[in-house]
Amino acid sequence: MEHGNQGGTANVLNSLSSLECFFIPATRGFFYYLKGVTHMKSAEIRQRFVKFFESKGHEIVPSASLVPYNDPSLLWINAGMAPLKKFFDGSEIPKNPRITNSQKCIRTNDIENVGKTARHHTMFEMLGNFSIGDYFKKEVIPWAWEFLTEELKFDKDRFYVTIHTEDDDAFEIWTNVVGIPADRICRTEEDNFWDIGEGPCGPCSEIFYDRNPEMGKDDVFHPDNHNGERYLEVWNLVFTQFNHNADGSYTELPKKNIDTGAGLERLCSLLQNGETNFDTDLFLPIIEETARLSGKQYHTDLNLDVAFKVIADHIRTVTFSVGDGALPSNEGRGYVIRRLLRRAVRYGKVLGIEKPFMYTLVKIVGDIMGEYYPEIVTKREFIERVIKAEEERFHVTLADGESLLADVLERVKGEGKNVLPGEEAFRLYDTYGFPIDLTEDICVEQGIEIDREGFEKALNEQRQRARAARKDVSTMSVQTELYDELDIRSNFVGYSEAATSAQVLAIISGGEIVEEAHEGDEIALFLSQTPFYAESGGQVADIGLIHVGEAAIVQVLDVQKAPNGYNLHKARVLSGTVNVLDEAEASIDYERRVAITRNHTATHLLHKALRQVLGEHVAQAGSLVGPDRLRFDFSHLSGMTAEEIADVERRVNEQIWQNEIVEINEMGIDDAKALGAMALFGEKYGDVVRVVKAGDYSIELCGGCHVRSTGEIGLFKIVSESSIAAGVRRVEAVTGKGAYEFVVERDRLLTDAAGKLKANVNDVPSRIDNLQNNIKELGKEIESLKGKLAAGEVKNLVEQIREVGGVPFLAAKLDGVDMDGLRAIAEDLKARLASGVVVLGAAQGTDKVNFVVAVTKDLNGKGIQAGKLVKEVAAVTGGGGGGRPDLAQAGGKDVSKLQEALDKAADLVAGMLV
């Protein structure tokens, strides 16, 4: 059955699933191909995976943002376990040690291969199940097998596995528990040891699927047989059982982990029998739309297919990354996006698409994956706008490059050559971003060759430089066990109490658990219950005091969440001795806490107001809630106008005047979502979330401290709005007492200014306008008076003209006249003289002398050069100078020798005449 281009792949796929048939791509369009295997769509595979592991006790966590949170070692989330690193190295302990997810990931290191091979992508989804110190090899291997063969119904006989050469445990489980014949297991060395430097690491086991069993069985299985094209890796099971220590040694991990990853795109290509990952329901609708836009057909020409695939791949990456708040820019993450987009636009040109089109594909990506990743649907309009603007920008870059190249080619031709130097081609590419293949096309058109060798050489030098400068960064920490040794329970009572009695449960000093601490010790301690809020969600920690009866006073300086989830007080013992199990009275600095709650609730109101005024694309990118001010970073493309700032400020204050009740409730995450709560960046999704609702205005998930009603905030005032990164703005604001003090200070400044202007406060702006106009007029008047004075001076000077060697000559001292004045007078005198030499000198203060020499052009031919003359004159006062033959200037230092220098000028002129 022949299938034309116009029918739409989406329709094809819909009918496919119902018919339980699938297609294989052929060079002439698509045709159906019936077979007795289940055709499964990507959404179903994803869903079945997480549900399968949920049935094995795993908690399903949603995909984390592509932008790493609190992890400077990563540009992007690049693996399913990347957002879970904090659990792997033990710096945080998860509620449930079994986790499963489908994680969006970005990797751009193999970008050159994307579109050319069957399975390289810049963005992919990784299905994973994880054990944090819970189950290990003997559970995970059979589960993986069960999922593949029973849930997805793959043919058992087509699987092969690799294990690490020394991993006998894994071999035993694969052969005896799962029942795979030993000849389908390959022991390899480097490939099967997962190690990324310092931190947890361990052997792994990879599961391969034989795509061409009809080729017969290999004598010895190895994944690289048949150039690695026959056996497709579908799943990697990593058994992290060692710590890779800072000194390079390996030690057994106290808590062993499991980290697995199965590529969704690969599973799709197998289950849908797609020749490549692109021939699946994840990509075909995008390719189909691109085909429609370009009028070209997929699967008719290999070069065009590369273009179709690159575009389909890159638009996914760009859509998702922009959706996660990373915007195109000239550096870091943003630059990755920019380059991907440009690369796609270049391939668009291959298909004959010359105008911005990538943005129109955002909708298709949303259609395909929006159900699991709703952010790309809700932010669609914003994503489209960003991409369209970026496409337009690139067209400008291309046009600029074309004109630069045209200039260079003209020069090359002018020199009678027909080769474009490699360094020129490289300069266009390196500095101006003009693609080398475009340079090549244009050169060919004009019959000019490119020195490709020189270009490559320059590029390689650039690479060397970059490599040499590369430093290793540690991506994970070595697992610690300190907190595992503490078996304690601590309650936070600070939402309602400012002080409480409690028992000291543990004291940590110098990185060790101790029994007591003495005056002056810097310690960390846990209490059975505490009113101290630990820094979290942007809200700073409380400070305060802990009294241990009469025995000791401890000052709390900072409070952090420890890995076990409890509040760890960092403190100094002010006096006495504190022992474990002492009874104590803990009290926070209450005034400070109240100021913090004002700022925190105000932050929520601000967030909502920003979304109302600027649009729904405003997403929190960071927040700091302190006692004296609040800081809120959010995604937004341009600076806010004064009107927008005023509008936001007014909306927040209106909520304050209405004195809305702030309700705080704990509820299930689904109930919170149903209420319309805004989930914050970095928020941890437990079963129960805390919802903070300010009137009907703002609803957010938040674990922080808030006022009881908005009226307590008192007053909200925005202090500044600025840029923090490309596409990220920062607003700083004050509330309550801080706002009052801010306004008082502003008022004082204004009153002060009015006083100095001797004007009423209301008249200050008009008063300044008047003064500025005045200054301008005075300036003009000075200019004109200076001109008149100079003219008068010129008149006087003309009378002093004498003759030296038959040439009209003038040397004069004009103290107090600046360089500009001297030059103007000299010009004037020169204009009055048909022929002559003018030498002017002036002392500037006590340690500086200026000279100007003017010579009429006719005398230049007679040996008198103004530059030479002025230089020698100035030399008398210890200076030098130069200029044009007809006008030159110089400076000197010794004011006392000014007259001497001027006197010498006549002799010099006489000597120069020929």
Added chain:
RNA sequence: GGGGAAUUAGCUCAGUGGUAGAGCACUGCGCUGGCAGCGCAGGGGUCAGGGGUUCAAGUCCCCUAUUCUCCA
């Protein structure tokens, strides 16, 4: 993380170490029956910011900021 480049009038950009410019836009006057109408005159500058070299820096050097771009 490491390179290259740019930043001058409202906009687009020239500018040899020696008097800061052009085109467009703006204001005024005059001419003119339009589609970028013409002429004359005028206003408009922290030469990105800060240091340094120099008698003298928009120009050379260093630092910072912003933007463009390549490599990793």
